[in-house]
Amino acid sequence: MAHKLTTCTFCGVGCGLYLETDGKNIFGAYPSMSHPTNRGRICIRGWHVHEVASAPDRLKKPLIKKNGTFVETTWDEAVNTVVQRLREIKEKYGSDSLAFLCSPRCSNEESYLLQKFARAVIGTNNVDHGTGVYGHNSINVLLEMIGVPASTNSIEELDKSEVIIVDGVDLGKQLPTIGGRVIRAHLNGAKVIVIDSRRHRVAENADIFLQIRPGTEYILYGAMCKIIYDKGLCNRSFIKGHCQDFDKFLESIRGYDLIGASDECGVAPDLIEKAATWYATAKNAAILYSTGIESRRVESIIGSVNLCLIAGQIGKEGAGIYPLTEHNNLQGVCDMGMIPSRFAGYYSVDDFAGRARLEKIWGKRLPTSPGLNARETLTHCGNGKIKAIWLCRYDPVSTAFFADAVSSLERAEFVVVQHLFKTATGDYADVILPCTAYGEEQVTFTNTERRIQLTAKAIEPLGEAIPAWKQICMIANAFGENWDYNTAADVMAEIGRVVPFYERASYDNLSADYGRQWPCTLEKPHGTKTLFADGDIPYKFKFLPLPGFTEQRMEEKDYPLQLIFGHSLYYWHRNVLIQHSEILKREYRILLLDYPEGFVEVNTSDAEKLKVRDGEKVQIVARTGSAVAAVRLTNEIRQGTVFVPYFLREVGEKILGRAINGQDYVPVRIQKLTT
Numbered sequence: 001m002a003h004k005l006t007t008c009t010f011c012g013v014g015c016g017l018y019l020e021t022d023g024k025n026i027f028g029a030y031p032s033m034s035h036p037t038n039r040g041r042i043c044i045r046g047w048h049v050h051e052v053a054s055a056p057d058r059l060k061k062p063l064i065k066k067n068g069t070f071v072e073t074t075w076d077e078a079v080n081t082v083v084q085r086l087r088e089i090k091e092k093y094g095s096d097s098l099a100f101l102c103s104p105r106c107s108n109e110e111s112y113l114l115q116k117f118a119r120a121v122i123g124t125n126n127v128d129h130g131t132g133v134y135g136h137n138s139i140n141v142l143l144e145m146i147g148v149p150a151s152t153n154s155i156e157e158l159d160k161s162e163v164i165i166v167d168g169v170d171l172g173k174q175l176p177t178i179g180g181r182v183i184r185a186h187l188n189g190a191k192v193i194v195i196d197s198r199r200h201r202v203a204e205n206a207d208i209f210l211q212i213r214p215g216t217e218y219i220l221y222g223a224m225c226k227i228i229y230d231k232g233l234c235n236r237s238f239i240k241g242h243c244q245d246f247d248k249f250l251e252s253i254r255g256y257d258l259i260g261a262s263d264e265c266g267v268a269p270d271l272i273e274k275a276a277t278w279y280a281t282a283k284n285a286a287i288l289y290s291t292g293i294e295s296r297r298v299e300s301i302i303g304s305v306n307l308c309l310i311a312g313q314i315g316k317e318g319a320g321i322y323p324l325t326e327h328n329n330l331q332g333v334c335d336m337g338m339i340p341s342r343f344a345g346y347y348s349v350d351d352f353a354g355r356a357r358l359e360k361i362w363g364k365r366l367p368t369s370p371g372l373n374a375r376e377t378l379t380h381c382g383n384g385k386i387k388a389i390w391l392c393r394y395d396p397v398s399t400a401f402f403a404d405a406v407s408s409l410e411r412a413e414f415v416v417v418q419h420l421f422k423t424a425t426g427d428y429a430d431v432i433l434p435c436t437a438y439g440e441e442q443v444t445f446t447n448t449e450r451r452i453q454l455t456a457k458a459i460e461p462l463g464e465a466i467p468a469w470k471q472i473c474m475i476a477n478a479f480g481e482n483w484d485y486n487t488a489a490d491v492m493a494e495i496g497r498v499v500p501f502y503e504r505a506s507y508d509n510l511s512a513d514y515g516r517q518w519p520c521t522l523e524k525p526h527g528t529k530t531l532f533a534d535g536d537i538p539y540k541f542k543f544l545p546l547p548g549f550t551e552q553r554m555e556e557k558d559y560p561l562q563l564i565f566g567h568s569l570y571y572w573h574r575n576v577l578i579q580h581s582e583i584l585k586r587e588y589r590i591l592l593l594d595y596p597e598g599f600v601e602v603n604t605s606d607a608e609k610l611k612v613r614d615g616e617k618v619q620i621v622a623r624t625g626s627a628v629a630a631v632r633l634t635n636e637i638r639q640g641t642v643f644v645p646y647f648l649r650e651v652g653e654k655i656l657g658r659a660i661n662g663q664d665y666v667p668v669r670i671q672k673l674t675t
Contacts, residue, residue, distance in 0.1 A: 004456035005032065007445060007515070009105065009438050010045040012325030013037060013155070013177045014447025016514055019050055019439055021458040026050045026439050035514050036156045037451070043176035048581040052437055053459065055580040058420055059434035060463025070422070070432070075464065075474075078431055083478045085414040085430070086122070089388045095123035095367070097385065099377040102338055102392040104129045104327035107443035108452070109491040110468040111329070111336040112344060112498075113483075114392055117476050120364040125340050125349050125371030126386070129333040130394045131291070137298040138291045138323045139334060139346075145305045145542050149346060150331055152320035152531040153286065154517065155449050158185050160318035162282040165193045165275075167217070167304060169290035172201035174326055175448075178288070191282075193275045195220065197564065198643070199636045208275050211638045212265040214564045215665045221303025222253045222546045223261035224276035225310050229253075233280035235312030243309055244540040252545030261549065266638070280311040284318035291323050291330065302544045309541055315532035325448040332446030335499060335518075340371035345499040361498055378403035381411040388414040392468055393435060397424040401652075418468045421580075434465040441467045443488045444510065446518070450528075452505050453515030559622065559667035561606065563642045565652055599632040600651065601643040602670065607633050610670055620655060622668045627654035631670075642668060 003018040008029075016035025020028040029050045033040040062078035063070040089097055100118040102111050106129075115127045139149040146152070158164060158181050171179030183205050186192045194206040197214045212220055228234050229250065239246050262269040279285045287304050305321060313319040325331050337344030347354025349370055359366055372382050377389065378400055389412050396405035409415055409428035417429040426432050439458040446452045461467075466474075469491060473483045485491050489507040496503050501519035509525060510516055516527035594615065602612065612618055614633040619626055620642060629644075629651050637643045644651055655666065 001027075002458075003030070004439075004458045006439070006456035006458070007447070007453040008042065008046045008049055009328045009445060009455065010049045011175055012328055012330055012448035013175055014328065014445065014449070014451055014453055014515075015042050015046055015177055017042065017046060017049075019456060019458045021439070024459055026053055026458055032514075036154070037447070037449070037514075038177050039156075041177055041180060045584060046177075048584050050439055051581040051584075052420065053439050053462070055421070057422070057580075058437070058462050058465070059422060059432065060465065062434060062464070063422070063426075063429075063432040065430050075466070078433060079471075079474050079478055082416050082431055082433075082475055086388060086416075087479070089414060090122060093387050096126060096371070097387040098122050098124055098390070099126040099128075099372060099382065099386045099388070100124075100390045100392075101127070101374055101377060101394050101396070102129050102333060103394040104131050104325070104330035104333050106329060106333055106338075106393050106468070107445060107455075107488075108329065108332045108336055108495065109443050109488045110392060110472065111333040111338050112495050113469050113472040113476075113485075113491060114390070115337045115344065116362065117472055118390075119343075119366050120362045121476055121479050121481060123367055125367050125369065126377065126382075127338050127371060128340050128374040128377065129330070129338045130374060130396065130399065131327065131330060137301055139339070139342075141298060141301045141305065141544075142321070142323065143346060145302070145309075145544060146314070146321070147539055147541070148531060149323075149334065150518075151322045151324075151449050152314055153318070153322065153449070154451075154529045155181065157318045157530065158182060158190075158286060159188070161185060161190050161284055161286045162318070163191045163193065163278050163285035165195065165279065165285070165287045165304075166202055166206070167195040167287060167289040168300075169288065169324060170196075170198065170200040170202070171288075174290065175324055178324065182288070191278050193278065197638050197641060198566075199638075208271055208278075210265070210267045210271060210275065212267055213638070214562065214641065215297065216265040217300035218297060218303040218546055219256075219261050219549055220265050220267075220272065221300065221307050222256045222549060223258055223265075223272055224279070225249075225303075225306055226253050226256040227258065227273055227276040228280045228307075228310055231277065231280075233277065234310045235280075238312030239310065242537050242541055243543060245543045245545075249306060249543035249545050252548065256549045264549075266640075279307065279313070282313070284316045285311065285313045286319055286322060287313075288322040288324055291325055299546055303546055306543055306546070309543060314541075315530070315535065315537060317530055317533075320531070322448070328447070329445040331448060331450065332444070332452070335446055335502070336495070340373050344495070345501070358498060361494075374400070375403050378405045378408045380404060381408040384411075386412065388412060388416075390416050390418075391425060391429075392418045393420075395419070395423040395425045397428070418471060420465075433468075433471050434463065435468045435471075436461045436465050440465070441488070442507075443467070443469070444492060444505075444507075444515075450517045451515045452502065452510060452518060452520065452527075454507060454510050559669050561640055561642050561668050561670060563620065563622065563644060563655065563666040563668040565644050595630050595632060597630060598645070598651075600629045600645075601634050601637050602631045603637055603639045603641065604633045604635055605639050606670075607631065610672075612670065612672065617673055618670050619673055620651070620668050620670055622655050622666050624666075625655045627651040628673065642670065 008015040015038035016032030031042040061072040194203040442457040
């Protein structure tokens, strides 16, 4: 029995695992004791992530739809059909009538080749990854403010943080390995501050829990910055030497008032003041937020970075900004250019020098206008603009809660899907191409701390499944290209030429350790654990202004509760990986045994006033519409709010009269159903 070192591909933590295999089957997964990210710990998902490879309903051959029914076919017929239909649609409607979407679980190699195919062969920037339906706020803000759209520090550095702010992410449920690290840091003396409208395990263990009203995060951050400035705690030497536009930022928060901010956010002023003071006076303090924060106002991200800069908490071990990715390769697919406005390496598509550099490497003229994002593509097929959609390992019908995937796929003239299974999205495909699974190929993923890691090939692919990157090559060459990548390592070699901070991320270099954290360059072949360390700051960081603060919150007499949408642990029950592990399926559906049609969450105090019982169906009424749902009573959410998990999309649509928008905070009332 062999044990192959690999990386977990469930969430963005990137834990090290060993796969136990006899070369034909994978029997188990075990944590690496020495991997710097997890140090011998993995969550329940990591223990079972390998089970997808042996799922009995894996696709073994390509499928093509004939007369409304899928039939197995040969690779030659499948490839020829894809090429013929894409070529016909391009010639009839133009290059921008095609769109290419991938899952944030796709490997670096397949993501890179998919966007290269879209741009260099088809001629469109209509490329995006699945979480693009929620936005790209974190990437855009971090690029503008600190120049790097990624975590500035390593996960293992949290052991050295004196203060840790956890903002808007339930680490215990969403990223358990990091959650455990934060709790252990707290036990060892670190002060933990949680900012959230929901109470969760880390919040229960925090020194300060700021249970704020949803949508007021930027007010909280502005107030904290104002306190730091007024108390003389800002890092003036750091600001003077490394930042710009500080005066403009100060002017924007001049009107911020602690008592007023306290009233707006719904938290005590002394807690806000204490949190700001702790953060500013710590030797090293970290801010952790989920990139799911993109469903909130962009100002909340701006506010968190401003807080980091005003205190000079960057460029040090255990400090900095941690934008946490919940999907295993969300960082990597963005690095690879699966963004409609940016090429690989984050060059803007309208930047002449960046585009010219890529055109020279690829030998192709590239489109200059930003493409449609995932939400635009999956909303009535780009309002009629999109005629063909390519989906790589992406199942938007099940997971794209901010779009209308079914309507869009029905409108499309041609849909090609690359996947392990015939998913709900596959029902609307014209061609389905079977991919290899975890453990069947050696490719790379980049985790939330910029760590580029190799996965191990432990067993041979099932049936006629082919790696997705090879499928893209086959189709590109059938279009007349000469893509001569023999292995995934060849693809990574080209990525190193295109993406400067992947320059030395060759397979040989990545296999010498537990991957390498980018920038991994000729000057730093072993990677970079801490960005901007030892004053290595090549440009000025940028403060951005916050909206002027005026107390405008109004109580709605007829709609006294605030409805919010968000992620729940039970969001994952529709995930393909969960569906193909009996243990995970059981764990992630357990609440649904009590609430088989789903649930909305109501605070127990609010329910007592309304005389509503747990599990009772009620009517949720807004000015724009109403919906009926069962209530789950819990003190995890703050009083005055009603929480709707994203997977109850139909509830949101009935209340709002349209698809859910993550920035909706809707005044509602709850009333009992009449019999």
